[in-house]
Amino acid sequence: MSIKLLSTEVSSKIAAGEVIERPSSVVKELIENSLDAGADNISIAIDEGGIELISITDNGIGIESKEVELAFKRYSTSKISSIESLNNISTLGFRGEALASISSVSRLTLITRSKNNDYGTKIILNNGLITEVVGTGAPLGTSISVENLFGNFPARKKFLRSAKSEFLKIKPIVTKYSLAFPEVKFTLTHNDRVSFQSPGSKRIRDVISPIYNNEISNSxxxxxxxxxxxxxxxxxxxxxxxxxxxxxxxxxxxxxxxxxxxxxxxxxxxxxxxxxxxxxxxxxxxxxxxxxxxxxxxxxxxxxxxxxxxxxxxxxxxxxxxxxxxxxxxxxxSSIPSANIPQKQNPTSNYAMAPLPLTSSDTQSLDTKTHSDEATHPDTSSFSHHNLFPILHVIGQLQNTYVVTEGPDGMYLIDQHAAHERILLENLSNRLITFSENAQSLLEPLTISLTSEEEKILEQHSEELKQIGFEIDPFGPRNHLLRAIPQVINPSNAEDELHNTLNEMLIERNTPQVMKRALASIACHSAIKAGDTLSIESMKELIQQLEKCIEPHTCAHGRPTTLHLKKSSLDYQFGRT
CATH class of the missing domain: 3.30.230.10 (Ribosomal Protein S5; domain 2)
Known part of the structure; x- marks a missing residue:
């Protein structure tokens, strides 16, 4: 097969395919041109997902009449002029490919007028070829209409989806640029119906409100x-x-x-x-x-x-x-999440780490082993713990699962397991940071058997396991002696906790993530459980330790530790407002 030089028509379509993948690509390139032109009002009209029509009108500086034809030559641009310019690009566009690429795969009509021209210029291109250039009346700015996109490029058009799907790819482009430029008024219509409009007020929250809602914007x-x-x-x-x-x-x-x-x-x-x-x-x-x-x-x-x-x-x-x-x-x-009383709450995730039973009396006191005063934490010197977590007064225990407390503006419910898990996690982490002793020796070493996968993890992360508090020595094929465990672990659960930790470490291969996952597993399995009865003193101690945590609002797995029942919500439910 002999080598041939591609025709201009074929090479332009190949080049256009790199820049223009679908209607949303056209919208992105033209919005960037409008923003580079200094526009503060941009209207985007879409028909049939942009497959039939994309029309963008702005009030930017426009294009000089003598430069309109040049604008459609590939690699023609007003934004850079030399290699040195590539090292200091301040505009969104700079490659000089957008208009040439768009016009080569569509029918394109551009009307523009700059402040230096008394009248505007209209140019029409069909598949990259100029068919008409005339003077016309026009306001300052530019209007571009792109019709029949990929009509002459079936290899690309067959991969487009439905009009609705293509529009759903266009809308995020518009909304995201409205977030970057809240001073610009954007209006997006689809099939003559307004789909999105930003006010151009310069306030980003005013843009977020029409994208999401006022409640999310304010939160x-x-x-x-x-x-x-x-x-x-x-x-x-x-x-x-x-x-x-x-x-x-x-x-x-x-x-x-x-x-x-x-x-x-x-x-x-x-x-x-x-x-x-x-x-x-x-x-x-x-x-x-x-x-x-x-x-x-x-x-x-x-x-x-x-x-x-x-x-x-x-x-x-x-x-x-x-x-x-x-x-x-x-x-x-970030604040404690408020409970939405009128609505039934549905869990948004499945927390797979089920609590393991602990041998304990009906009324237990907390062995939190707190050493938070010894620890140092990056970037935390500028805040007070009570800005994160209010001072709470313990009232009692609900269903042996939740600690009921009173605090500023209402009632606070504490998940005792999640709270204790957070306390233990931070204590374990603090010990690692401060190189404090983290192990408790067993009275008698335990002989344990490991799977081949567990042995691999043990070999790969032996140093990390030792830092956590596990001391393990080989003792024959597949057997090991467990001599020490982390201080927060109940010795009666030592073997189970080692297996749990190794299995959690199997999930993550990245060392920092392995450590975090292992500590989270130990904290979860060592924490007090739902169903454990706590004395008033134990509950007070739990709250005091939670107040000292750096991240008191969530457990090791992201579940909330606390819910706030606001007084205003209670007043509403009791008909007091």
């Missing part, structure tokens, strides 16, 4: 500013995040902007998840709108034609800053 936490002394002012992180009580089953409600550019980044997702560690249960995700501002010359946005991928010059520093500010915001601003 979001504003991210605490970074310590500028540690960053030299080179980075700023702002935005809103959801409290631990507001979660979703996927990451679609997480949005990142870098210098107002909409991006996707798995490492930022990891940083955010680590910041929420201990606040959310497994497989739950927050709502987050995070704006990262950095010098333009410290990022590379020329990674992919879609421009949603970027490279940071100092990635680890950026990610640590995101994790730090989100964590600090959660620690200082």
């Amino acid at each position: 979001l936490l504003e991210i605490n500013p970074l310590d500028l002394e540690k960053t030299d002012g080179s980075i700023n992180i702002s935005g809103l995040i959801s409290p631990p009580s507001l979660t979703y089953s996927n990451r679609t409600h997480i949005t990142y902007f870098v210098n107002k550019r909409l991006i996707q980044n798995s490492s930022l997702n990891f940083a955010l998840e680590q910041a929420y560690k201990g606040f959310l249960s497994d497989n739950r995700h927050p709502l987050a709108i995070i704006n990262i501002s950095v010098p333009n010359n410290t990022i590379d946005v020329n990674v992919h034609p879609s421009k949603t991928e970027i490279r940071f010059q100092n990635e680890e520093f950026i990610f640590s800053c995101v994790q730090r500010v989100v964590r600090n915001t959660l620690l200082t601003k």
Whole structure:
């Protein structure tokens, strides 16, 4: 087979396929052009999911009449002029491919007028070929209509979904850019019906309200500013995040902007998840709108034609800053969830770690083994524990499961197992941080048998297990001597707890996550159980220890430790309001 030079028609469609994948790609590119043009009012009209029509009108600076035809030449742009410009890109667009790519796979009509022209210019292109250029009356700004997308490109059109599905991909593009530019009024219609409108009020919460609702908008936490002394002012992180009580089953409600550019980044997702560690249960995700501002010359946005991928010059520093500010915001601003009395609560997740029975008397006192005064915790010196958890007065115990207390503005119910689990987890973690003795020696070593998988984990993480408090020596094929266990474990459950810990460690191969999972398992199985009767003194001690915790609102697996029954809710139920 001989080598041939592709025709302009074929090569332009191949190039267009990299930039324009579906109608939402067209909308993204044209919105970015409007924003780069300084528009503060952008209207997007969609017919049949954008397959039949995409029309975007803005009040930006427009295009000079003499440059209109040039704008449709591939790699023509007003945004960069040299290689050096690529190192300091401040605009959303810069590649000079969007208009050429869109026009090559559609019928495109553009009407534009700049302030330097007395009248506008209208240009029509069909599959990349100019068919008409005329002068016309037009307001300042630009209007672009894209019809019959991929009509001449069946290889791409056959992969489009239904009109409804395609529109559901367009709407998030519009709403997310409205979050990055709350000063811009966006109006989105589909088949002549308004689907979304932002007010352009400059307040991000005013944008969130039409996307979600007023209640969610008001519940979001504003991210605490970074310590500028540690960053030299080179980075700023702002935005809103959801409290631990507001979660979703996927990451679609997480949005990142870098210098107002909409991006996707798995490492930022990891940083955010680590910041929420201990606040959310497994497989739950927050709502987050995070704006990262950095010098333009410290990022590379020329990674992919879609421009949603970027490279940071100092990635680890950026990610640590995101994790730090989100964590600090959660620690200082998240509150105890309120119980919604009128509605029946449905559990949102299945907590698989079932309590193991403990040998105890009917009335037990807590052996919390607290050493929190010895521990040091990063970024916690600026807050008071009582800002996180109120001072509570113990009233009694409900169903031998919940501690009933009175506090500011109503009643607080404490899940005794979840609360004690949190206390034990932080105590175990504190001992590791401060290198405190964590083991209790058994009076007689236990001979235990391990599976091949458990032996692999033991060999791979022997040092971590020793730090936790397990001392294990080999004792023949598949047999080992268990000489010591963590201090929080009841010696009568020593063998079971070792197996539980090893099995939990099997699930995670990453060492930091292995440690966290192992500590969570030990804390869960060692905590007091639902059904255990507690004396008033034991309940008081439990509350006092919970008040000292760094993250008192959730257990090791993200379940809430506390629910707040507000006095106003009780008054409403009793007809007092």
